[in-house]
Amino acid sequence: MSELSVNHLLGIKYITEDDIQLIFETADHFKEVINRSIKKVPSLRDITIANLFFENSTRTRLSFELAEKRLSADVINFSAASSSVKKGETLIDTVNNILSMKVDMVVMRHPNAGAGIFLSRHINASIVNAGDGAHEHPTQALLDCFSIREKLGDVAGKKVVIVGDILHSRVALSNIFALQKLGAKVKVCGPKTLIPKYINKLGVEVEGNLRKALEWCDVANMLRVQNERMDISYFPSTREYAQQFGLTKQLLNSLNKEIIVMHPGPINRGVEITSDVADSKQSIILDQVQNGVAIRMAVIYLLASKIKHHED
Amino acid sequence: MSQKVLLNATEINIALHRLACQLIENHDSFQNTVLIGIQPRGIFLAERLKKILESDYKIANIKLGYLDITFYRDDFRRSDKPLEANTTKIDFVVENKKVVFIDDVLYTGRSIRSALTAIQSFGRPLEIELLTLIDRRFSRHLPIQPDYRGRQVDAINNEKVKVCWKENDGEDAVYLVER
Numbered sequence: 001m002s003e004l005s006v007n008h009l010l011g012i013k014y015i016t017e018d019d020i021q022l023i024f025e026t027a028d029h030f031k032e033v034i035n036r037s038i039k040k041v042p043s044l045r046d047i048t049i050a051n052l053f054f055e056n057s058t059r060t061r062l063s064f065e066l067a068e069k070r071l072s073a074d075v076i077n078f079s080a081a082s083s084s085v086k087k088g089e090t091l092i093d094t095v096n097n098i099l100s101m102k103v104d105m106v107v108m109r110h111p112n113a114g115a116g117i118f119l120s121r122h123i124n125a126s127i128v129n130a131g132d133g134a135h136e137h138p139t140q141a142l143l144d145c146f147s148i149r150e151k152l153g154d155v156a157g158k159k160v161v162i163v164g165d166i167l168h169s170r171v172a173l174s175n176i177f178a179l180q181k182l183g184a185k186v187k188v189c190g191p192k193t194l195i196p197k198y199i200n201k202l203g204v205e206v207e208g209n210l211r212k213a214l215e216w217c218d219v220a221n222m223l224r225v226q227n228e229r230m231d232i233s234y235f236p237s238t239r240e241y242a243q244q245f246g247l248t249k250q251l252l253n254s255l256n257k258e259i260i261v262m263h264p265g266p267i268n269r270g271v272e273i274t275s276d277v278a279d280s281k282q283s284i285i286l287d288q289v290q291n292g293v294a295i296r297m298a299v300i301y302l303l304a305s306k307i308k309h310h311e312d
Numbered sequence: 313m314s315q316k317v318l319l320n321a322t323e324i325n326i327a328l329h330r331l332a333c334q335l336i337e338n339h340d341s342f343q344n345t346v347l348i349g350i351q352p353r354g355i356f357l358a359e360r361l362k363k364i365l366e367s368d369y370k371i372a373n374i375k376l377g378y379l380d381i382t383f384y385r386d387d388f389r390r391s392d393k394p395l396e397a398n399t400t401k402i403d404f405v406v407e408n409k410k411v412v413f414i415d416d417v418l419y420t421g422r423s424i425r426s427a428l429t430a431i432q433s434f435g436r437p438l439e440i441e442l443l444t445l446i447d448r449r450f451s452r453h454l455p456i457q458p459d460y461r462g463r464q465v466d467a468i469n470n471e472k473v474k475v476c477w478k479e480n481d482g483e484d485a486v487y488l489v490e491r
Contacts, residue, residue, distance in 0.1 A: 029383075
């Protein structure tokens with residue numbers, strides 16, 4: 001197989017295992033490209049991509065922009081904070097205005113779940129979901145699984161625990177879908193208030209004790225506590241959270257095996273993980289960031305290859 | 313679909329030895345020369361030539377790399393078949409080196425045009441030459457010609473030249489296939 005089954009990347013839920021493997025194989029090639037002295041290929045020189053960020057982001061946005069530029073695409077950036085959205089324009093109007101400038105692909109982050117799916121039904125451009133509310137963040141899950149594959153050789157059969165705020169996390173949901181499609185076993189661990197009720201329906205086990213979860217797993221993906229999405233108090237204090245669900249060097253060293261530690265960033269140092277864990281050799285946090293560019297290049301390249309060229 | 317043998321195993325072997333000798337004439341001990349096999353099919357020819365140069369002509373330390381041109385092609389989004397990438401493996405510097413591109417068939421010249429762009433990502437070569445086993449003359453779209461050729465072939469557009477290698481296809485042979 002050498003073509004994606006979809007025209008948009010709206011979520012991991014909507015793609016197949018073959019799609020994921022194709023993205024990984026393509027990302028392997030791009031990883032080699034971005035380690036050359038000239039880190040750029042001319043493939044997308046006649047493609048224009050709009051990055052629409054209706055929600056704040058640093059690394060995802062930079063990562064997408066770098067991926068697009070390394071593929072030689074023309075890039076326009078938009079952030080809601082400084083735009084006409086504040087003047088009351090609707091999403092479709094905003095996007096249609098941008099598309100009338102002959103844009104081929106849209107990378108969008110939006111605070112509302114399903115924004116990408118909604119848009120894909122109304123506009124004529126390829127859409128990449130860069131995070132929609134608490135729904136999905138597919139490229140993050142792809143780069144997380146790609147990093148596991150790089151470190152452990154394969155994702156199938158590996159045990160992964162996702163720790164922290166599962167309820168508000170699009171990273172958790174996309175990771176669960178991706179890991180399961182690739183044949184990994186997934187558990188989640190966190191305060192009961194931050195574990196969604198439907199979690200068992202996804203075939204995911206819940207573990208309330210961090211030590212037990214770590215003893216079981218090969219990989220621990222430590223999620224950020226998303227204070228900005230919490231309208232009520234879900235746990236008594238940050239200190240208590242850190243004591244129960246924070247990963248310390250002491251805890252890591254007391255395990256009878258070496259596990260891999262991941263974090264999607266940005267890190268609240270001392271809350272989800274302590275500084276010495278984040279900077280330890282078991283942490284692959286910075287590999288994740290580098291792989292993010294290769295994965296996003298692969299996704300954009302494969303989606304762009306489905307936009308047929310018209311002679312006009 | 314009918315096919316005709318253009319070169320058999322013996323003829324390929326003779327051509328390979330001649331090409332190896334021509335390379336030695338121009339590159340002597342290969343100290344400042346690197347060989348680049350163009351993916352996917354050029355790498356078999358490149359490996360063969362390297363082996364002949366090493367075993368029959370006792371030239372040591374020949375640098376050989378593989379170059380994939382997929383992301384540099386000019387038919388991205390224009391061809392019906394999706395393009396599949398292959399591995400690039402160049403673990404040496406090409407800056408100020410004499411580079412020899414090696415591919416099995418030279419047809420329109422577009423692959424070589426892409427390779428000329430792709431190699432720039434690895435530095436600025438001193439010069440670039442082209443070696444090809446089969447040169448399909450009169451079918452070029454671009455002003456590109458080989459410096460070393462195994463055999464010149466006249467083939468029309470609905471014919472395909474198929475190069476088979478023992479290590480990949482089970483036999484050494486070149487066929488002209490009518491589509």
